[in-house]
Amino acid sequence: MTSKLEQLRSMTTVVADTGDIEAVARLKPVDCTTNPSIVLKAIGSPIFADQFKEAVAWGKSRNGGSDAVVAAVADRLAISVGAALAAIVPGRVSTEVDADLSFDTEASIAKAHAIIAAYKERGIERDRILIKLASTWEGIKAAEVLQTEGIDCNLTLLFSHAQAVACADAKAFLISPFVGRILDWHKKATGQEYTAETDPGVVSVRSIYNYYKANGISTIVMGASFRNVGEIEALAGCDRLTIAPNLLDELDKAEGKLERKLSPEKFEPVKPIAMDEKTFRWMLNEDQMATEKLSDGIRLFAKDLHALRDLVAKELQLAAA
Template structure:
């Protein structure tokens, strides 16, 4: 019996994760892991079949906090955790749950939020080793993730909004468990950059579609794999943000040794892989062309930390893509995080008004 592309990808060593808050849609694909974010959770709980989770979060928060704002913040955390728990009932592996993207540059707030999310999971009987706290790969976020990873009882993390090698190396040096390069958005940035090239009269010149082998997002993942192989890093690469089945097949054709350890995919792409015939590359190539000397982006005392941060910011500016794309990604996630917050605040106020009328 021939394999489909989803089965072939799994046979090649690449782990499959689902990328959705709509947990009722993922069981048929048997993913190992799963990822969520504020946008996915808001989209899910806006549908009738998931709305009961909102009511649960509101009741939970009202019973534990006294102010509207305190209740709203706790309800948001509870809702993210409850979606994660429903997913954990379906998958055997780990679920990634995001901190509020609006905290991206606040080290202390990220650490506190990560610990609070884990405490709610553990209160519900789910151990921390089944959860990844998803943190934006700003410098504050990377340092916060290192603190969580190196706690007496480690909290493992997933660095998100990865767009370049500088971020990827910093995450590995910080000991972050997982990082998530955004394949499609990397391509978008390079496509826009190419489109802006002046053709001589000030107009933007259209560029031909690149072959998948030259896809900038796919090349980034392979560059990260090569660098990690060269420098001995063990941070797991979870490729995310795919736009097409063809991108997934191309990136996965060399298996986990030559590409990502995991891919996280929405249900529509999982279904697309399942409908496509697949093959296995039994002799995957292993890239290993990273520079001999690794730049240092994370320090371990006051002096080296200052130098390392300066190196990070300087190289990030040279690479440029993350400087542009991280704020853009944070802005989109923040809109949905606020929408989720507003939804819960409205429910809490309505409940308070109803109680006052009794």
């Protein structure tokens, strides 16, 4: 019998949640997702040493204030990681709009345009890229505009049904509902342990998937943020799943039959929800877990973005000495 990873590939598009080039080459996912945390980790590896030096040298030649130059070099490094991944996966690479723009629609659109332009300079067209935006109201509205321009978006940090409905209304190409972070919150809040079937993160993604399929919504559901293979197995059949290399390796070594849990032909009828900004903000506010985890996720990504910029600033100072 084939491994559980190979069985999963037969029913779900497998995506790697990493900037680890060697792991991607070994595990052969269709797509890759990145975020500021992944980029920060990736550029610390020897594989990206030359790209780091190139970006710093490029930054030395830039005009403008020091903060602007540092931000530009950090952006260049994020594109370097994405370009390296795009060279080895057949599908798409997700690249994140700065977390500190999560509540600014116009600035998010402008940053998305800059990301697409930067990839094009390296010969990578927009159909290979997904723009990642936080699933705030402002991020969702930015995605709505970008989608009309033919720029496909991945709405991330998604923890609630309200966010999923608003993303569908915006015709987002893909959403990344988180699983593990929802589980983390509930375990801390209740002190309980959960099985794969009762896992609140799994239950959330299944509910979103059902809502989309029942209402003929074409937005792709890509479960993300897994803590264990049990969560992944409980979502087998989901459109896509983005998985860290250690869990991909575990699935690759696992034997036994993998049961399909989700199918686009099997859903419970559910009425569509009329969503506007007032409804969105109220529903999100009423969901304590989603409100806290969305805010926390933005802060964590912003922290790693600033850590990347601090690292770049130090290197630029050393280069100028």
